[in-house]
Amino acid sequence: AQSVAQPEDQVNVAEGNPLTVKCTYSVSGNPYLFWYVQYPNRGLQFLLKYITGDNLVKGSYGFEAEFNKSQTSFHLKKPSALVSDSALYFCAVRDRNTGGFKTIFGAGTRLFVKA
Amino acid sequence: KAGVTQTPRYLIKTRGQQVTLSCSPISGHRSVSWYQQTPGQGLQFLFEYFSETQRNKGNFPGRFSGRQFSNSRSEMNVSTLELGDSALYLCASSLDQTSYEQYFGPGTRLTVT
Numbered sequence: 001a002q003s004v005a006q007p008e009d010q011v012n013v014a015e016g017n018p019l020t021v022k023c024t025y026s027v028s029g030n031p032y033l034f035w036y037v038q039y040p041n042r043g044l045q046f047l048l049k050y051i052t053g054d055n056l057v058k059g060s061y062g063f064e065a066e067f068n069k070s071q072t073s074f075h076l077k078k079p080s081a082l083v084s085d086s087a088l089y090f091c092a093v094r095d096r097n098t099g100g101f102k103t104i105f106g107a108g109t110r111l112f113v114k115a
Numbered sequence: 116k117a118g119v120t121q122t123p124r125y126l127i128k129t130r131g132q133q134v135t136l137s138c139s140p141i142s143g144h145r146s147v148s149w150y151q152q153t154p155g156q157g158l159q160f161l162f163e164y165f166s167e168t169q170r171n172k173g174n175f176p177g178r179f180s181g182r183q184f185s186n187s188r189s190e191m192n193v194s195t196l197e198l199g200d201s202a203l204y205l206c207a208s209s210l211d212q213t214s215y216e217q218y219f220g221p222g223t224r225l226t227v228t
Contacts, residue, residue, distance in 0.1 A: 032215060043119070043205055043219035051215060090158065101148050101209055101217055102171040105158035 002027045004093050004106035012112045013081045021076040021109045023091030033074040034092040081113045119208050119220035127226045133194040136223045140187050140208030147189040152203040164189055201227045
């Protein structure tokens with residue numbers, strides 16, 4: 001069965017500092033991996049995806065993520081955090097062998113960026 | 116291009132009633148997926164439709180059902196509502212089977228009293 005773990009309920013970082021939001025996954029085959037962000041009273045917004053190729057993926061708003069197959073991780077990173085990055089972040093996995101868009105989401109990590 | 120729209124945005128129902136939620140995908144998108152978001156269970160996949168056919172289904176009771184119309188608009192129905200059905204219901208659309216990203220609507224907040 002597929003699963004996603006986001007070990008931190010909350011991450012606090014000062015503005016201008018680098019940030020990391022952790023994610024590990026479990027899937028039987030090769031995964032598609034995603035990060036989404038959710039602002040209050042809004043739906044999810046797509047940030048970035050890993051499909052194949054380069055393990056370092058760049059996405060929207062300066063975010064990037066590194067796919068590590070041996071550690072089954074897909075951590076989200078940003079070199080310099082902004083107060084406006086404060087939101088709820090979800091890591092998600094899809095089994096590429098299943099077909100369709102059935103996606104399993106992690107529990108979410110709340111990011112607080114302090115000015 | 117307009118995004119995914121969901122109606123209504125907010126809904127209050129009583130236990131035992133039924134409810135129908137609507138989702139209009141981005142123009143040209145043919146896949147629609149539904150998710151339930153609650154504080155306790157997080158985001159859980161309900162079902163997915165592509166070209167009017169249910170392609171995937173999550174682990175929800177039969178009280179939860181859905182359909183997709185020829186214009187790709189989708190509805191989900193929950194019958195015999197329970198207090199635990201209170202949640203944010205999110206709809207997501209995707210272009211077709213060759214695309215990867217899902218685009219989410221703002222959700223319908225359902226409260227069951």
